Amino acid sequence: MHNNDLTIKACIEKILETMHDLGYSKGNIEAYEHSYNTFLKFCSQNNYTYFREEIALEFLKQTYGLELKCLVYDNVNTKHYRWRLRHLRVLSEYSRNQIFISKFSKFHKPVEKDDYWNKLYTLFMNHLKNNCDYADSTIRSKELTIRTTMNFLIQLDIHSLDEISPKIINKIISKFIHESSKSVTYRIRHLKQFFTFCFDNNLCRNDISSIIPHVTIPHAAYLPTSWSADEARQLLDSIDRTSSTGKRDYAILLIACRLGLRACDICRLQLEDFNWETKEIHLIQKKTQNAIVLPLLNDIGWAVIDYIKNGRPKTRDSHLFIRAIPPYNALAGSSAIENIFTFRIHNAGLRIPRGKNCGIHSLRHTLGSILLEKETPLPIISQILGHQSIKSTSTYLRLNMKGLAECPIDPDKVFNNEI
Incomplete structure (x- = not known):
């Protein structure tokens, strides 16, 4: 099963073509090309035609001895392979969305591999993109809140919305407590929206949003900084x-x-x-x-x-x-x-x-x-x-x-x- 009609080779050709159009240096393009040729050889030997992240992870393990859960540079195990890892992430994104990503944020790690939470994540993100008139930056902000929350719940060994108690809610909010009061207010709004969405779509028995504390920061609480x-x-x-x-x-x-x-x-x-x-x-x-x-x-x-x-x-x-x-x-x-x-x-x-x-x-x-x-x-x-x-x-x-x-x-x- 694959999510698009572009083969691995076709995706790589498109990536290199895009890099050329965007003005990347010859040396940079050649570095990508060399990395992809090694990956293509591996795929040919194993009869892989369409890209899947599991293939890339298998390639990294067999070729470089890297055992990773996902294609994210973690600054420890992947220090000497950061560029090869980046090349594969670019290929992964292009294969999935036909979009060339020039820069990845070190703060944006995917949801841990958990079928239950990944399903909810996909449903909620599709809802934000298709049913809400939000700017891209607003969607990214909400996505970061929900993804961070889901990864935290996985760490707590919680694999169902029905397992979330007021005590767990307090722990979730404590993850954001170091941020500014305004940011915490936004995070709580994001959580309320997510849990309301889950309840309205019969994804949980109880309305979890009702146990999230209401926090409002007065507009006058912020004194703007200015210069002379x-x-x-x-x-x-x-x-x-x-x-x-x-x-x-x-x-x-x-x-x-x-x-x-x-x-x-x-x-x-x-x-x-x-x-x-x-x-x-x-x-x-x-x-x-x-x-x-x-x-x-x-x-x-x-x-x-x-x-x-x-x-x-x-x-x-x-x-x-x-x-x-x-x-x-x-x-x-x-x-x-x-x-x-x-x-x-x-x-x-x-x-x-x-x-x-x-x-x-x-x-x-x-x-x-x-x-x-x-x-x-x-x-x-x-x-x-x-x-x-x-x-x-x-x-x-x-x-x-x-x-x-x-x-x-x-x-x-x-x-x-x-x-």
């Missing part, structure tokens, strides 16, 4: 704009500083979103799904032009911001923007207060608090930042930015043309 105008200038001035990566990072952080765009919207910007004649940026916000029009400020325009002409790799990808190394496609979501921000913050010599969760969202908070210091009405700030609720904007009332009283209201002049 001088610190924002220091951040931007520290970037070497002679390199292609520097041109890209400068444009990204300038957009965050001057327009307050969220990371998820910055990484999704398309070349066609920029109307150079009207000097406007048109986009649909990912979080709110609202269409917004932003001014294409002069300094942002020139920074973007410099990147497109002198720093952006040649690619068929229509996204504005592209990876600096092959494969030359779009940045990998908000996390890529966050990594750029973290690197540039440290490179600029700026100190993050101890205990503060300070990401690129802090630049958005900076813009909001500067506008507030100039007594800009909250509804106007809310419109500029694209907030759906005035509650989100009212958080800035709790920030003290007295040193920025001279900043004008117009976003085009928020930093007095000094950023």
